[in-house]
Structures are given as C-alpha cells and as structure tokens.
Amino acid sequence: MESPAESPYRSSMNTKTVLITGCSSGYGLATARHFAAQGWNVIATMRTPRPDVLPLSSRLRVLPLDVTKPESIAATLEASGPIDVLVNNAGIGVVGAFEATPMSTIREVFETNTFGVMALTQAVLPRFRARGSGVIVNVTSSVTLAPMPLAAAYTASKVAIEGFTASLALELEWFQVGVKLVEPGYCPKTAFTSNGQSRMDGLIPEAYAAFAQPIFAAFAQPALVTTEADVAEAVWCAATDTSGKLRFPAGADALALAGGAGC
Ligand SMILES: NC(=O)c1ccc[n+]([C@@H]2O[C@H](COP(=O)([O-])OP(=O)(O)OC[C@H]3O[C@@H](n4cnc5c(N)ncnc54)[C@H](OP(=O)(O)O)[C@@H]3O)[C@@H](O)[C@H]2O)c1
Secondary structure, eight states, X not given: OOOGGGOSOOOGGGOOXXXXXXXXXXXXXXXXXXXXXXXXXXXXXXXXXXXXXXXXXXXXXXXXXXXXOHHHHHHHHHHHOOOSEEEXXXXXXXXXOGGGSOHHHHHHHHIIIIXXXXXXXXHHHHHHHHHTOOEEEEEOOGGGTSOOTTOHHHHHHHHHHHHHHHHHHHHHHTTTOEEEEEEEOOOTTSSHHHHTHHHHTTOSOGGGHHHHXXXXXXHHSOSSOOOHHHHHHHHHHHHXXXXXXXXXXXXXXXXXXXXXXXX
C-alpha cells in the first residue's frame, strides 16, 4: 500500500495555501493579511463575504463559510481546492452568570466554537491523511490557561477544543499531520465583545450585580492585552512549527498566564 508520504497529491506550484475561518474582522482578518504578506495563498472565509476588508491580491480569495452548516463546509472545501493549513478561528462569545444563560445560547456557542471546529477538521482530514501532510490550527482562548468568572459556557466551549486538539495531535502524528492550539488573550479592539452583545443581554441578574461590577470594571482596564498582530504571528508560528509544540499562547496577557515566552 502506498504510504501517505508518497501520495502524489500536492498543492500547486510549491506555494502553500491556508484556509482561515472568520476573516471578516479581528484575529482572522489580521491572520489572513499576515499569511498573504508571507507569500502564501490565502482563502479567507466569512459568513458574509466582504472582499473589501482585504487588500487586492491574486494570492487572496474570499469564500463564504458558515462553520455551523455542513452544506456550507462542503461547498467551501469544494471551491477552495487543496489546502495545506486550516485555521479554525471563527468564534463567538458569551459573558454572564451561568444560571441566567439559556441552554439555547450555550448550544449556539458550542455549535460555532466547538462543533464547527470539529466539523471542519473532519472535512479536511481525509485529504491531509492521504497525502501525509497538513496542519490544523485551532484558536481557543487564554480562558483555558486560567479560569475567569462569568465565562463558564464560553470557557467550556474552548476547553473542549483544547482536549480535542491534544488528543487528535497524537492520533494524526502517525500521518505527519500537525494539530496545534493558539491561545489568544483579550483584545479590546476586535469586534468580539460587540458581536456578542445581544447574546449577553440580561445575563447578569440582580443577585449577581454586586459580584459582577468589579469584574467588569477590571475588564475595562486590563493591565496587559493582546493585539490582532500577536495572534496572526502566533498562528503563523503554529502553522510553520517543526518542533512538535502543541500550545501557542498569543499576546502579553496570555503569555503572562502561560508563564512562557512567545514563539
Ligand atoms: N477578542 C478577544 O478578546 C478574544 C480572546 C480570546 C480568544 N478569542 C477568539 O479568537 C477568535 C476570533 O475572535 P475575534 O476577537 O477576532 O472576534 P471577531 O472580530 O468577532 O471575529 C470573529 C469571527 O468569527 C466569525 N464567525 C462567527 N460565527 C461564525 C460562523 N458560524 N461561521 C463562520 N464564521 C463565524 C465572525 O463572522 P461574522 O462577521 O459573520 O459574525 C468573525 O469573522 C474567536 O475564536 C474568539 O473566541 C478572542
């Protein structure tokens, strides 16, 4: 039987191709720009394609993708052609008292942050395994490095991906397929909080108000933060890593929690 490494399947013309989810803003957009600047082909996916947010380049393609919809995943991978790296960046947040968070909201968060990552991973794996190469980078969060209050549902969705990725990395090493984690800290500048605002309305009941107030006050004045560029750089390090490292904390606050240096 042909070993995966001897498979004739290869991306075209030695230029590597990355497919990134959630590129309409924030970390995904910065990551798309970074890989394009490094000379890679970039497939920047968005729920609602907006090519105008990216520089005009023959190396950049924008494709529609909603990670919660199997038919959208299939259509995007059909249109993308072969890829070398998948970056599962798309994510949504929710902050609030857990007892006030509707199960429908918790399921919504898991559909994107957890099951969306798993579904896309499963969709690219047969090709990666058959050709004996490929890297999957899963973007989680620094909430996986140290627990914070009022983020139980979001943390659960990301910690699930930490365990999933660590296990999968061992399983796919056999096929020379890499699986990595990027753990970004808090970036006040991305649209992450405002994108989740409607999901969070009413999630601090009166009984939690006095407890939540100083937490939100501290959140508004963080000592250390993460930038979009920090995350783009960490995803780049993860995608091109040859050391076998699994975790790539990104940003000053995440690095402080992880007790390590950047990549
Ligand atoms: N910002 C932070 O402080 C922070 C900290 C730690 C970790 N993170 C993680 O970093 C990642 C990126 O966050 P960000 O800060 O860049 O936030 P962002 O600006 O809100 O970007 C999130 C992206 O995910 C997309 N998305 C949401 N649901 C999707 C779906 N069902 N299918 C496809 N795309 C979807 C959004 O697209 P639409 O425009 O269509 O909504 C958007 O492009 C997320 O996984 C987040 O959990 C963020």
